[in-house]
Amino acid sequence: MGIHRWRPASPLALATALVLVACGGTQGSTPPSQSGVLNLGVIAPFTGPAAEFGTLLTAPCLAATDLINADGGVLGHQVKCTSIDDTGDPADAVPNVTRAIATTSNFDFAIGLESNTAATTVPLVSNAKIPFFTTNGLTSFTKNNYPYYYRMTPGDDANGAAFAVWAVQQGYKNAAIVFQNNIGSEGNLPGLNAAMPKLGGKIGLNLTIPADSASYSAEVARVIAAKPDVLIWSADPQTTATFLANYKALNNGVLPPMVTATDSLTPDFFNAVTKVVGVDYVTHQIWLVGSYFDQTTPAFNTYKNALLADANTKDIAPVLSTVGPPAGAYDGINIMALAMIMAKTTVGSYYNSYILQVVSPKSGATVVSSYADGKAALASGKSIQYVGVLGKPSFDRYHNSAGEFDANKFNADGSATQVGTISGSQVLQLLA
Amino acid sequence: MQLLIEAIGFGIASGAVIALGAVGFSVQFGMSNVLNITYGALMTLGAYIGLFLIDRGISAWVALAISGIVVGVVSVAFNRGLLAPLVKRGTRAFAIVIVTVSAGVVLQYVIVVFAGADAKSYGEQSGQTFHLLGMVLTASEVNIIVLAAVLMLGLHLLLTRTTLGRAMRATASNRILAQSCGIATDRISDIAWMLSGMLCGAAGVALAITTVSFDFSLGAVFLIPMIAAAVLGGIGQPYGAMVGGLVVGIASELAAAFTNPAYREVVAFGILIVMLLVRPHGLFGAAWATRRLMA
Numbered sequence: 010m011g012i013h014r015w016r017p018a019s020p021l022a023l024a025t026a027l028v029l030v031a032c033g034g035t036q037g038s039t040p041p042s043q044s045g046v047l048n049l050g051v052i053a054p055f056t057g058p059a060a061e062f063g064t065l066l067t068a069p070c071l072a073a074t075d076l077i078n079a080d081g082g083v084l085g086h087q088v089k090c091t092s093i094d095d096t097g098d099p100a101d102a103v104p105n106v107t108r109a110i111a112t113t114s115n116f117d118f119a120i121g122l123e124s125n126t127a128a129t130t131v132p133l134v135s136n137a138k139i140p141f142f143t144t145n146g147l148t149s150f151t152k153n154n155y156p157y158y159y160r161m162t163p164g165d166d167a168n169g170a171a172f173a174v175w176a177v178q179q180g181y182k183n184a185a186i187v188f189q190n191n192i193g194s195e196g197n198l199p200g201l202n203a204a205m206p207k208l209g210g211k212i213g214l215n216l217t218i219p220a221d222s223a224s225y226s227a228e229v230a231r232v233i234a235a236k237p238d239v240l241i242w243s244a245d246p247q248t249t250a251t252f253l254a255n256y257k258a259l260n261n262g263v264l265p266p267m268v269t270a271t272d273s274l275t276p277d278f279f280n281a282v283t284k285v286v287g288v289d290y291v292t293h294q295i296w297l298v299g300s301y302f303d304q305t306t307p308a309f310n311t312y313k314n315a316l317l318a319d320a321n322t323k324d325i326a327p328v329l330s331t332v333g334p335p336a337g338a339y340d341g342i343n344i345m346a347l348a349m350i351m352a353k354t355t356v357g358s359y360y361n362s363y364i365l366q367v368v369s370p371k372s373g374a375t376v377v378s379s380y381a382d383g384k385a386a387l388a389s390g391k392s393i394q395y396v397g398v399l400g401k402p403s404f405d406r407y408h409n410s411a412g413e414f415d416a417n418k419f420n421a422d423g424s425a426t427q428v429g430t431i432s433g434s435q436v437l438q439l440l441a
Numbered sequence: 442m443q444l445l446i447e448a449i450g451f452g453i454a455s456g457a458v459i460a461l462g463a464v465g466f467s468v469q470f471g472m473s474n475v476l477n478i479t480y481g482a483l484m485t486l487g488a489y490i491g492l493f494l495i496d497r498g499i500s501a502w503v504a505l506a507i508s509g510i511v512v513g514v515v516s517v518a519f520n521r522g523l524l525a526p527l528v529k530r531g532t533r534a535f536a537i538v539i540v541t542v543s544a545g546v547v548l549q550y551v552i553v554v555f556a557g558a559d560a561k562s563y564g565e566q567s568g569q570t571f572h573l574l575g576m577v578l579t580a581s582e583v584n585i586i587v588l589a590a591v592l593m594l595g596l597h598l599l600l601t602r603t604t605l606g607r608a609m610r611a612t613a614s615n616r617i618l619a620q621s622c623g624i625a626t627d628r629i630s631d632i633a634w635m636l637s638g639m640l641c642g643a644a645g646v647a648l649a650i651t652t653v654s655f656d657f658s659l660g661a662v663f664l665i666p667m668i669a670a671a672v673l674g675g676i677g678q679p680y681g682a683m684v685g686g687l688v689v690g691i692a693s694e695l696a697a698a699f700t701n702p703a704y705r706e707v708v709a710f711g712i713l714i715v716m717l718l719v720r721p722h723g724l725f726g727a728a729w730a731t732r733r734l735m736a
Binding site: 058190223228247276287 | 566655663
C-alpha cells in the first residue's frame, strides 16, 4: 500500500531492542568509524567585548592540532580547529552552539566554554555526547553531573582566595575589590571574602562596574576615598585602561598596586593598559595570579615551540604559553586524541570513558608528555600516563583537576615572568 | 557631600560628550524624520579618523575638527546615496531603521578590517586637573565641556539668528510648506546632515578622549545613552538634547557614586522612563518647539 503502519513489537524483539539501546554508545559494542577531517570546536567569544578569549583559545588548538596532524592525525584523520562564536553572551551562545552541533560533521571534541556562557553551553555540548575541556571557572561546576565535562583549571572561588593570599604575602592588608559585572569576575568574590579576613586583611570596598563606560570617575572617587593599599581587579582590557586612566588623573598620578587574574596575561591587556598608564606601572605594579605550571618541563617546551612554529600564534607565544587555561586546553586536546586511539574510535560517546585512563597513574605505564609520544607508546602496546603542560592531571569524581597557583608579572616586551607560587592546599583550606 | 559635588562634576563632563552626539542626532532626526542608527558607527569612524591623525602628530583638537568635517561629508553621502532614495521610493520607516542598523554593522566591521579589533588609545593624558566648586575635572574634560558649550552656542546662533537657521527650522517643521515658500529643502537637508555629521565626528573624538581606551564598538555602546538624551529632551529638539545629555550624564554618575555602579545606566534609564511618563513629548517637546518656532 506504500504506507508503513506501526505494529506492536513482539516481546522478544522489544527485549532485543532495549539491550541494543542500552549498549549503544558504550564500550563493548563495535566502535563506529568516521571518514574525513575531525572538527575540534573552539567554543569561545570571537566577537564582542570578550573576543580576546577567542584568540586565547584558538592558539592552543592550533598548537595541538599542528602537532597531531604532523604526526599523521588521529586514527588517520586530520584535525581542524573550528571556531564557534559564543560572543560571551548566553543569548547568542545557545543558537550558535546548537547550530554548530547540528551542522558540523565529525564534531568530536571541544575546548573553551568559558565562564560567561558555560551555564548554557556545557549542557548543550554534554548532551550531544561531545567530550570537552572547559576553561570556565564557575563554582557551580565544582560538583556537576555532566559525563563529557573536564576542567583542568581552578574554580573562580579558589582563584579569589589565591588573589587574597598573594596580596597579603606582599604586605597589603586593605584591599579594594573592583570587578566587572560578568559571571567570571564575580565568581572570585566568595573566595576573596572567605580568605581575606582569615589572612588578617580586610576588604575596604567592593565595587562591581559595568564594562566600557565613558568614564569611571565616580567609581574611582569611591575607591580613592577607601584608601586601599591594593586593588584586586578583574575586567576587560578596555575597561581596565579607562578606569586606571581616570584613577591616575584623579589621584595626582598615583596608582595603587593591582592583583588580577592570569586571564589578563594577554597582549590586548598589556597594550591597552600600557598605552594609557605607561609600561612602568604595568611591569612593576600588576601581579597576575592563576594556575601554576612548571615552565621547564618537556611538555611545556613542546607546547611553546608549537606556538612559536605556527605563523598565527608565534607573536603571542611568549605571553600565551604562560597562561593556565590555554595550556589546559592544549593538554585536554592531547588527552582526548590519545583517548580516541585507546578506544579505536573518534566518536565521543565511545572514547569518553578512556579519557581518565589516559591520565591515571598505573604501574608500568609509560609517562608521555606529548601526543606523538603517547601515540607511539600505544602503538607499541604499552599503557600510558599523560603528564602535560599543567603537570599530572588529577581529576576528582566531577572531572575537575585544580592544582597549584602562581603569580606573574609582565615584562617590558609584554611577555611574563613567574615571580612566586601559592600552595593549592593553602587555598583550599581558606575556602573550607 | 564631597562625593555628591564630585559626581555632579563628572556628570557634567560625560553629559557634555553625550550632549554633543545627542544634538547632532536630534538635528538630523528633526530634519529627516529618520531614526539613523548608523550614527553610532559614524561616531566610531570619527574616533578612528582622530586616531589616524593623532598618530601622525596632529593635535587632538585639530583632529577633532578634521574628523568632524570628514564624518559630515560621509553623512551627507550616506543620506544622498542610501537613505534619501529609500525615502523617495516610499520605503517604510521601520525598514529604513533596519537599513541604518545594517549599514552601521557594515561600517563597524569595515573599521575593524582597517584598524583591527584591539583596544586603541590616543595615549597618556596630561594628568592636569582643575578644582572648581569642589568638583575635580581633568584638563581634557574641561576642554570638552568648553568645546561642547561653544558648539551648542554656535548651533543656537545658527538656528535662531541666521536665514539658514530659519530655513532649517522651517524645513524641519513642514517640508512641503517650506518648499512652497521657495526654500531649497534638498540643499537645506544636505546642510543639516553635514552639521549633524560634524557634531557626530566631533563627539566620536571627544568620546575617545574621555574613555581614553576604545575599540570599534565605541559608538554603538554610546548610541543608546545619546538616543535617550535626545528622547528625554524631545526628539528633534536640539536644545532638549543638550539638557537631556546633561541629565543622563549626571544621573548615571550619581548612580555610580551612591548605588551599585553596575546599575549606573539602569538608574539613568529609569529616570528617562519616569520623565517621559510625566512629559510624554520630552522636556522640550512639541508644544515648546511650536512656541520657539513662532518666536
